[in-house]
Amino acid sequence: MKKSILFVICLFTVLAHSQEIKPIPQVNVSGEGKIKVVPDQVTILATVETKGTNAKEVKKQNDQQMEAVLKLVKNMNLAPADYKTKRVSLNPQYDYEKKKHTYNATQTIEILLRDLSKYDELMEGLVDQGINRIDNVTFQSSKLAQYQSEARKQAMKDAKMKAEDYVSVLGQKVGAGFTITDNSQTYYPQPVYAMKSMSVESDSAAPRQTMAVGEIEIVANVSVSFKLE
Incomplete structure (x- = not known):
């Protein structure tokens, strides 16, 4: 009984206190x-993609193209920390109509270019050396x-x-x-x-502006x- 009375008193005290809170x-x-x-500065995500019927040859061709791309990047004096391989894949694909396998190899590189005056030179060079897919171009500060x-x-x-x-x-x-x-x-x-x-001849007399x-x-x-x- 005493416990019940104590509980009721505590309950009324809490309710009274809550009513005072405004x-x-x-x-x-x-x-x-x-x-x-x-x-x-700009970050470029670029991919070399090769296809063929022989997995070994497809991978070899893909490696050769990416090797040329890396050589280009190094020759442009980019810091080693400003470029890196993001993805590498070699996947079989089956053509049900022709009933044969083909292979698709890709390598993706991410490049941070801190000098925007070299943008056109880099982009043209990437395509010339085997890059056949530009996945993303992000301008930054x-x-x-x-x-x-x-x-x-x-x-x-x-x-x-x-x-x-x-x-x-x-x-x-x-x-x-x-x-x-x-x-x-x-x-x-x-x-x-x-x-x-990029397919315009390199000996064109007029300079080109390819980005805004x-x-x-x-x-x-x-x-x-x-x-x-």
Whole structure:
């Protein structure tokens, strides 16, 4: 009986205490920071793909083409840390109509080019030495972390300015922030290199421009809750 009475007293105490807790006056806003920069480097994902009926010969041909590609990259004085093999495969394929096997060999290399003035020279050289598939071209900034930090700060300033706009009508002030949620994503422009332009004769008198780098837009998005004073 005493235990039951004690339990009821504790229950009423908790309920009474919970009724005394008042919601915190607050304003919830979002903010955006945006930095536009011209990229100063590019990552290229390129593949040598060979096919044939003899697995050994297909692999040998694929290796020879990739060897020529690596030689080109080394001759362009790229740092060893700026290029690496990403994927290697040799797969059998069966043609049910002709009832025979063929083989498909691929090797993919990832190259980080820090000097964009060498972009055309590298891309043409890759194709000349056996690259027959450009899987991806991503323009980047070597100062990405710095620009991301600037974008985040801009996003927080934007959020606070919005909060101040809202509460100024109510005659209140924005207090301390107590929750911050980062909703940021980074997007890179990925132009497609025109493979056909590489077939133009190398002794052409007119210089060619085969890419439009554009700008990287680094965007930070935040959601912030501020206390109201």
